[in-house]
Amino acid sequence: MIPATGFEGQRVGLLGLGRSGRATARALIAGGAIPVGWDDSVPAREAAVALEGIEIADLTKPANIEPLATLVTSPGIPHLYPSPHPAIRAAWEAGVPVDNDIGLFFRAFGSSAFAEFDRPPRVVAITGSNGKSTTSALLHHILTHAGRPAQLAGNIGRGVFDIEPPVDGEVIVLELSSYQTELARALTPDIAVFTNLSPDHLDRHAGPGGYFAAKRRLFAEGGPDRAVIGVDEDEGLYLAGQLAVGPGDDRVIRVSAARKLGGPGWLVYARKGFLTEWRKSRQIASIDLREVPGLPGAHNHQNACCAFAAARALGLGPREIEAALASYPGLPHRSQRIRERDGVAFVNDSKATNADAAAHALAAFPRIRWICGGLEKEGGLGRLEPHLGHVVKAYVIGREAEAFARQLPGVEAEICRTMEAAVERAAAEAAPGEVVLLAPAAASFDQYDNFEKRGDHFAALVAAL
Known part of the structure; x- marks a missing residue:
């Protein structure tokens, strides 16, 4: 562990008590600081007390913010747009510096x-x-x-x-x-x-x-x-x-x-x-x-x-x-070759959560049975169009499957909604030399907690074919 130095004997606020927040707390303690934590989630607060013994205080309240030397926020918490978290706004108003674990590390x-x-x-x-x-x-x-x-x-x-x-x-x-x-x-x-x-x-x-x-x-x-x-x-x-x-x-x-x-x-x-x-x-x-x-x-x-x-x-x-x-083996969920079955390759690129990343994945293979869809991000799907000629057929998943499919001009698309249906249909229709590719061009949060769980589900279904 790297100790977080420069705050010996001082109280340091921690906004967000997930994995990175708890690791930062341990580093602050090793450096002689006194971490004071807050998380909007009650289970996260309870886990921080149980696992790390962190002092808990509601950092949205000025009385708890003002004694702090700095406030360290987790990356996923907005500090400016769409709107600042109340604890960050309270820190600004009290003149308390706001940082994150990367800043403390350097x-x-x-x-x-x-x-x-x-x-x-x-x-x-x-x-x-x-x-x-x-x-x-x-x-x-x-x-x-x-x-x-x-x-x-x-x-x-x-x-x-x-x-x-x-x-x-x-x-x-x-x-x-x-x-x-x-x-x-x-x-x-x-x-x-x-x-x-x-x-x-x-x-x-x-x-x-x-x-x-x-x-x-x-x-x-x-x-x-x-x-x-x-x-x-x-x-x-x-x-x-x-x-x-x-x-x-x-x-x-x-x-x-x-x-x-x-x-x-x-x-x-x-x-x-x-x-x-x-x-x-x-x-x-x-x-x-x-x-x-x-x-x-x-x-x-x-x-x-x-x-x-x-x-x-x-x-x-x-x-x-x-x-x-x-000898590089590749990363899970990033152009990850799961298996080959009857001359058909199955590739997991669940990390392709936006149109640009999915476009790169589509460009990598000439004939694709494409599993796509999910929670669409801003920016649209226009970057996909130059590579849609590689798609033999699309199998669209997610709650907004119909709307997603309408944005794929010239592509035969089947509304599957679930990963189970998409894998079953794509595997049944794929011919030797084709690739069944999961490259959703969308976030996973309408059906999965994260892109890793989406990719793991795809891989498990492919392994079970």
Whole structure:
């Protein structure tokens, strides 16, 4: 565990007492602080008392907020849009700073022991709309395959304060969502990665501009030593242009999975299934990604480029990165191949919770029996249209299945509503060489607690065929 330092003997508020809130409480106690917690859920408050012994106080009341040194809020709690949580508003009115666990982590990371290391530990922080989990897990895999000590944490499942104190030369790989980057008062990674941008969480950020601004803070607040920037959208081009002092500034590594890049800078791109690295107008490396089973499709080739670029910035050689790519097993719920049955492949991409992510999944396979639908997000389904020609038939699930199906022009769609019906119908009708793909292009909350449970249900039904 990493202690949260800087609050010795002070009372620190915790808003949200789920997994990350309780981990932050343990870190604060280890650092000598006195955590005071609140959660709108009574069971969460009771669990925090039972598991951690946290003092509970209603932080929406000024009398409980005013004695605090700071208020630490969990990522899922809105602090500005659509409207601030009452406890956060109370903190503002009392002049109490508001932070999150990521801000506390960067504030605490580093200790006097680091002076004894030959190679100080480093932090790589990865954000973006799509692919950040795969990029984070892939970079961690590359590092461990190469024998480099590494830990993986953040939005990918392990709280930042749950990691072990780093050892000499260790790399901490953090996946960070916009919910985490928008509020952290300290953001100082050694290397920062921006994969891509597409409309998501627009209500939380009051539109696409606020969403991009939340991502941009990772690069603007602390100034990483190196930045890996996906430049296939205008926002990435803008960000790379802001960070670089000139065309040859190799502190910025530009990445693309859509086109060949040119210029004197440090470039990594994927084209026709080959990853290519250029630096100072000279080709450095080339890797064939087409036969890497854990990275199917152009969207995963972009993830490979981002992870490759970050690994190169950490000093790894192209050949050792290539060897690691070949053994990468992939992540659950992200282009995860479940099984093959009678020549039909079944792929779980339940993490494709928006249209852009689902479009990448559709582009990866030529003939698809597509299981889609759920709680539709803002931004619509327009990004799917260029790839709908790959869809043999759609099997639509969710409470709003009819409305979802009406937005798929030229696609034969069957209203199934449930996952059981969709898997049964798709499996019965699929022909050898086709793929039954779960890529919902929608959130899961109308039928499932999260995308993981949706993907697990699909996988269980496929295994039982």
